[in-house]
Amino acid sequence: MNRLCAWLLLAASVGAAQEARSIVEEAQRRTRTQSQRYEGTLEVIGSKGKIAVKRWRYERLGSHGSSKAVLRFTAPPEVKGVALLVHNHPDRASDQWMWTPALQRDRRIALQDRSTRFFGTDFSFEDLEERDVDQFDYRLAGEETVDGALSWKIEAEPKKTRASQYTRSLIWIRKDNYAWVQMEGYRGGRLIRRVRYLDLELVQGIWTARRLEVTDFTRNSRTVLRVDKLEYNVKLSPEEFTLQALRRES
Template sequence: MKTIMISIALGFLLNPCFAKTPEEIGLEISEEVVRKDTGWLDSQSELKMILRNRSGDESIRQLRMNTLEVNSDGDKSLTIFDSPADVKGTAFLSYTHALVPDDQWLFLPALKRVKRISSSNKSGPFLGSEFAFEDLNSFEIPKYKYKYLKDEALDGIDCFVVELYPQYEHSGYTRQISWIDKARYIILKVEYYDRKNSLLKTLENKDFKLYLDQFWRPNEMLMTNHQNGKSTSLITENLKFKTGLSERDFDQNTLKRSR
């Protein structure tokens, strides 16, 4: 029965005869992106962040991130910082939610202190990088309103171009324009427009790899800030899905033990 429903939905989506508003099409495309990326259960990854300033000087951060897919709510994640050395052992626990504010805790290893922190920080930089906190949060449908703009080829790949309008508080953006691969329903590029509606940043997702024959993930996420000339690459060095993590791996006790 469910299969039938999905095929109806797909047929509906792909059939241009139905008169749908750009908003409805945009929402449907985004729902399909989310649906296609459901069922990975959990992941463990090792990430490298390369921060580049205007003159090309690089600074590197090493982190590990565990994520748990949560049905009917935002994901849970635990991020552990390995470098720079002075923040080694600092860990960040986050329970994301679709519309209510996320729950976030920070573990400070020098004091052995777990600190509940405000999750209102959406637009601020993550670890001094060009990624804002909101750029790295899990993607949930109710967080945005959508509008389909056009079809366009990006580097020879047929894409839907969809505009997203953040609906949560404290976002640093008026809108985001996404290029979504029509065949795989993955986001290849995003342009971020700041509160004054001028182009702030561009995210390019590169070198996609297929995991478990189902989930596409970029090997590199390159964020370029057009206003300050800086850029940050987030490189996946190791990524595993379905590793058997449970809720217990995302509680404050685990946060305290993290290194």
């Protein structure tokens, strides 16, 4: 009898894991596009309430786990032209390079540095990477209402092959449209960072958050990213996502 119960429990948990993974997969499938472009405005609200604003232009080619992206700062003047090139890989952490126009130099940003903040914002370099569904183990942790919408609560743990600053994360995905609404990153049981996906809009058939709000609980600061001029499946060439292009366009 006991053995039967154990088998049933195991079967239930495997089922829950499979269900969680399939939810994440479906969420990912629904947002899969050939490419993306937007203009972002970042507001970093420090613990003392001081606000620093930066703007960038973002372009991505490919999707989820095998994409390439370029992020180019456009304001303020002192950082204008600084660019970040990200090559995401499905089987390992992404490669990132930064271009500094004043020096005419690119620099590689190493894997070890990805837990550090992304240039004074509350994002870490890792938060800017795209998550590949295969790099995490998932477990359905229940259902909760977030921002008035009923959502699945899914726990994700990085696989051993995946280096991550978070020992686990919680993801909330809306049940009605499979859109991400919230993510929390934990380190050893301590909440480090929360990302909220706000102002959801249907853009070219894809539910997209037009406002991302990140809170860093270690610093007690907040960053808001507003997404403007968003386009999906724009025509982009792979040559635009190389170091040569990064140098050329500065």
